[in-house]
Amino acid sequence: MSMTPALPIITVLCPAAGAASPGSLDRPGGLDKIESRAELRYTDAAGLGDAVDGAQALFLWDFFSPAVEQAWSRTASLEWIHVAAAGVDSLMFDELGRSEVTVTNAQGIFDRPIAEYVLTAILAHAKDFAGNLRHQQRREWAHRETHRVQGRSALIIGTGAIGRETARLLRAVGITVTGAGRTTRTQDPDFGTVLDSAELPRHIGAFDHVVNAAPLTPQTLGLIGEESLAAMRPGAHLINIGRGESVDEPALVRSLQAGHLSGATLDVFEEEPLPQDSPLWDLETVTISAHMSGDVLGWRDALAEQFVHNAERWLEGEPLKNVVDKAKGYVPSSSRPGAAEI
Amino acid sequence: MSMTPALPIITVLCPAAGAASPGSLDRPGGLDKIESRAELRYTDAAGLGDAVDGAQALFLWDFFSPAVEQAWSRTASLEWIHVAAAGVDSLMFDELGRSEVTVTNAQGIFDRPIAEYVLTAILAHAKDFAGNLRHQQRREWAHRETHRVQGRSALIIGTGAIGRETARLLRAVGITVTGAGRTTRTQDPDFGTVLDSAELPRHIGAFDHVVNAAPLTPQTLGLIGEESLAAMRPGAHLINIGRGESVDEPALVRSLQAGHLSGATLDVFEEEPLPQDSPLWDLETVTISAHMSGDVLGWRDALAEQFVHNAERWLEGEPLKNVVDKAKGYVPSSSRPGAAEI
Numbered sequence: 239m240s241m242t243p244a245l246p247i248i249t250v251l252c253p254a255a256g257a258a259s260p261g262s263l264d265r266p267g268g269l270d271k272i273e274s275r276a277e278l279r280y281t282d283a284a285g286l287g288d289a290v291d292g293a294q295a296l297f298l299w300d301f302f303s304p305a306v307e308q309a310w311s312r313t314a315s316l317e318w319i320h321v322a323a324a325g326v327d328s329l330m331f332d333e334l335g336r337s338e339v340t341v342t343n344a345q346g347i348f349d350r351p352i353a354e355y356v357l358t359a360i361l362a363h364a365k366d367f368a369g370n371l372r373h374q375q376r377r378e379w380a381h382r383e384t385h386r387v388q389g390r391s392a393l394i395i396g397t398g399a400i401g402r403e404t405a406r407l408l409r410a411v412g413i414t415v416t417g418a419g420r421t422t423r424t425q426d427p428d429f430g431t432v433l434d435s436a437e438l439p440r441h442i443g444a445f446d447h448v449v450n451a452a453p454l455t456p457q458t459l460g461l462i463g464e465e466s467l468a469a470m471r472p473g474a475h476l477i478n479i480g481r482g483e484s485v486d487e488p489a490l491v492r493s494l495q496a497g498h499l500s501g502a503t504l505d506v507f508e509e510e511p512l513p514q515d516s517p518l519w520d521l522e523t524v525t526i527s528a529h530m531s532g533d534v535l536g537w538r539d540a541l542a543e544q545f546v547h548n549a550e551r552w553l554e555g556e557p558l559k560n561v562v563d564k565a566k567g568y569v570p571s572s573s574r575p576g577a578a579e580i
Numbered sequence: 581m582s583m584t585p586a587l588p589i590i591t592v593l594c595p596a597a598g599a600a601s602p603g604s605l606d607r608p609g610g611l612d613k614i615e616s617r618a619e620l621r622y623t624d625a626a627g628l629g630d631a632v633d634g635a636q637a638l639f640l641w642d643f644f645s646p647a648v649e650q651a652w653s654r655t656a657s658l659e660w661i662h663v664a665a666a667g668v669d670s671l672m673f674d675e676l677g678r679s680e681v682t683v684t685n686a687q688g689i690f691d692r693p694i695a696e697y698v699l700t701a702i703l704a705h706a707k708d709f710a711g712n713l714r715h716q717q718r719r720e721w722a723h724r725e726t727h728r729v730q731g732r733s734a735l736i737i738g739t740g741a742i743g744r745e746t747a748r749l750l751r752a753v754g755i756t757v758t759g760a761g762r763t764t765r766t767q768d769p770d771f772g773t774v775l776d777s778a779e780l781p782r783h784i785g786a787f788d789h790v791v792n793a794a795p796l797t798p799q800t801l802g803l804i805g806e807e808s809l810a811a812m813r814p815g816a817h818l819i820n821i822g823r824g825e826s827v828d829e830p831a832l833v834r835s836l837q838a839g840h841l842s843g844a845t846l847d848v849f850e851e852e853p854l855p856q857d858s859p860l861w862d863l864e865t866v867t868i869s870a871h872m873s874g875d876v877l878g879w880r881d882a883l884a885e886q887f888v889h890n891a892e893r894w895l896e897g898e899p900l901k902n903v904v905d906k907a908k909g910y911v912p913s914s915s916r917p918g919a920a921e922i
Contacts, residue, residue, distance in 0.1 A: 384877070525716070
């Protein structure tokens with residue numbers, strides 16, 4: 239008796255489509271390219287346990303869902319999880335870390351858009367574009383002196399792909415860039431010097447702009463705390479496009495209220511959405527965006543296409559790209575691929 | 581009988597110091613370096629006629645004053661006027677144009693700061709930083725998709741020093757730049773191609789961002805009129821850091837209200853300060869600043885220092901720098917010096 243060999247099963251965890259289409263899923267586009275070679279099981283978080291049972295691969299299109307940990311007992315056949323996000327912190331848990339399951343992420347998709355966001359933050363702060371808008375709302379013609387950006391200094395915490403692309407872009411407009419990471423070095427091609435991020439308070443006072451571009455790991459949890467904030471140069475500007483939990487938010491609020499920092503541009507927060515009663519909303523020196531710094535037009539298509547490319551490699555038995563070091567919580571630089579373009 | 585040779589006279593036209601010091605003048609700093617070699621006569625606009633009588637040089641520290649034309653009958657001995665501004669349009673009048681008086685300007689001081697302002701405008705528009713602020717004011721967590729800047733196109737109208745510095749800075753972040761000016765050419769070192777600014781409606785529709793960096797001359801008065809605005813790409817963004825009179829402001833308002841343009845970032849206006857009843861104030865797609873794009877911290881010291889350097893050349897009988905072609909209304913590129921840094 240002959241049998242058709244079973245297709246490998248890829249489970250796709252999707253968010254709900256929202257109020258416009260109640261009960262349906264917000265599915266990624268472009269997966270038709272692998273439909274003939276894999277069984278695709280689309281599910282929401284509630285159905286994940288059943289949908290992942292027997293599956294070899296799991297695509298977390300709903301990239302901030304903690305559902306995987308809850309369904310872990312059903313993943314005996316799982317070989318590979320791909321997360322459509324640059325940070326894997328909301329996925330990781332101990333059993334996954336200890337398991338043989340390979341985790342890959344969306345490294346590359348967000349690098350340039352986030353670098354552009356950081357440059358926007360630095361320029362808008364220097365030129366006081368928020369002040370322009372507030373004066374405009376009051377119909378005030380208010381001439382002010384603003385700041386040059388050329389020749390100012392920036393410390394970029396996090397030497398991964400996003401931090402590196404940011405370093406290159408800031409240097410292109412004449413900003414002097416230094417890095418901070420786990421491994422100190424000089425003559426880095428993007429950063430020149432990389433300082434020890436475990437000794438931030440010693441170094442942080444030398445910079446006009448401080449950018450957090452680090453993944454959230456045990457080492458970066460609360461990394462920019464009260465002591466580092468106090469050590470920042472008076473009038474300095476903090477930009478966070480990494481994770482909110484890397485910054486001590488109450489200490490940041492105090493520093494801003496005291497006028498020690500001249501501003502903060504924040505795309506990520508300890509709690510998201512930012513709670514209605516957060517004092518950050520009302521601070522005129524703070525610019526808030528809704529965890530969107532990398533989400534340029536076309537980002538969803540680019541994320542889906544990146545998964546399809548990796549799935550094609552997996553179906554062919556080729557090595558996967560963007561493999562996360564689960565102990566470190568990010569893709570080590572030695573396995574960095576070329577950045578995808580969107 | 582021996583006489584001490586009379587020192588040359590330099591008249592310095594100053595604005596009033598303002599409400600804090602009624603009756604006193606807002607004088608430039610650093611002129612002590614030439615005090616022993618010239619008689620410096622400080623005056624306000626009302627006293628200009630008396631103060632310029634017998635003077636060989638005039639420093640327009642009050643750079644937007646039309647007082648020179650009114651005092652013209654008293655300037656028989658005048659050889660040189662230096663204007664502490666990049667644009668000389670508010671100074672120029674027919675008799676000055678026909679006279680032998682040399683006019684120099686502040687070219688170089690504003691190039692990089694204005695280029696940075698233009699880049700800020702492009703990035704802030706692409707990343708919707710104005711939208712961030714409006715949502716923040718309403719405590720709204722509003723995730724949106726924004727735009728990449730890399731790979732987008734910009735047309736820079738005006739191929740002088742400011743336009744060139746802007747071209748270099750935009751190219752440094754991956755924007756594709758084209759120029760528009762009086763003289764068409766290809767293989768320009770900064771612009772690549774320079775299109776004919778007299779034929780804007782034919783060309784303007786090919787660009788995402790259109791930057792007016794031209795001086796105000798008869799050729800650039802109303803240059804960006806109804807026809808050019810209508811020919812712009814739907815969703816395009818206009819930036820004006822040149823002169824307000826180069827843009828047909830009512831036509832611009834109509835284009836913005838109709839949603840044809842996605843935005844305008846305006847530092848200059850037909851009338852300044854922008855009148856309280858201008859419809860521009862209320863348009864959410866418009867960003868207004870108060871003719872300050874080049875005025876970074878230290879700009880006044882840099883302007884005064886630039887005048888002192890030129891005065892030292894003049895006192896030594898050396899050729900002046902930044903000599904304006906009075907027929908054209910700007911410093912031709914053949915006499916362009918290195919840009920001053922502030």
